Amino acid sequence: MIVYGWNAKNIKQAPLENYECPNCQQKQSVIAIFVKYVHIFWIPVFPYKKTTVIVCTNCKHETEENNIELGTKGAIQQLKAAVPIPKYLFSGLALILLAIAFFTYQGIQNGEKEKAYLNDPKTGDIYFLKNEKEAGPYKYYLMKVRKVEGDSLWVSYSSFSYNGMITKLDPKDGFYDMMYSLHKDGLQEISKSGELQKVMREYSASDGFDQEVEFHESDSTAN
Ligand SMILES: [Zn+2]
Structure with missing residues (x-):
């Protein structure tokens, strides 16, 4: 739940000379200036209005x-x-x-990094792909570069499909031990097709991305 609303802050208080109180006719008033501001979780976000009130110190x-x-x-x-x-x-x-600037910067940095990865694939690179043609919710799958030979890549696919971007693999999941060859240019095509979500190069073995799964003929019926 986001708590938001407005508050007022007294930014100036000064005696107001020669001002006759309409109530008690004394000349002992002060003027107070407030600024109203919008807050989110009590953090002032922006001020939007100054208001003034005259207070008689004699009769209030x-x-x-x-x-x-x-x-x-x-x-x-x-x-x-x-x-x-x-x-x-x-x-x-x-x-x-600041937050917007930070995330924009980070997004640009990540984009540049992934472009560099695409142009120069290395063994171990993992491609997060999304197959929009898949009718069910499990549209996401992974492709891993197993070997680079000149302009050819040997890649293998994840044994499972997922319903979203994952950050680690379950102990039973992994990449098939069966490899396919792919020309380097194929990566650019995958990128252009919009299927590519993310390229990952640095990852920890404890996240399971090094796991291998034996390929069985029966598994191919999933495709
Ligand atoms: Zn008064």
């Missing part, structure tokens, strides 16, 4: 901005404009922009 009578008499209003508007909005009221916005 409050005069809202809209009810302040015209003569006083001009001076108040000037004061209001002069009071700066504290920068920290933008902290949430800054955090959001």
Whole structure:
């Protein structure tokens, strides 16, 4: 659940000279300027409005901005404009922009890395593929480069298909011990087809991506 809403922060309080309280006719009022801001989880995201209230220190009578008499209003508007909005009221916005910048940067970095992997495949590279033509939910499968011989690659496929991107293999899953040959250019075609989701080069053996599964003729009926 995301908690959000608005709060008000008092950014200025000053005595207001010669202002007669409409309630008790004393001249002991203060002017308070508030800034209203939107918060998410109590972190100020952005301020959106300054408001002013006049408070009589004698009788506590409050005069809202809209009810302040015209003569006083001009001076108040000037004061209001002069009071700066504290920068920290933008902290949430800054955090959001930073996060966007970070993920955009990371996305670009990953994209560049994967392009480099595609252009120069190495033994052990794993391709995450998605077959949109597959009718069921198990559209995702993996292809692993087992050997590189000049412009030819020897690849093998994962023994299972998955219903999403996986981060590790179950102990029983793995790559078939049966290999197919693929020209390097085939990788570019796979990439262009939109089937390629991700290329992985550095991974930990404990995630199971080195597991091998014996290929049985009966398994091929799945294709
Ligand atoms: Zn008063």
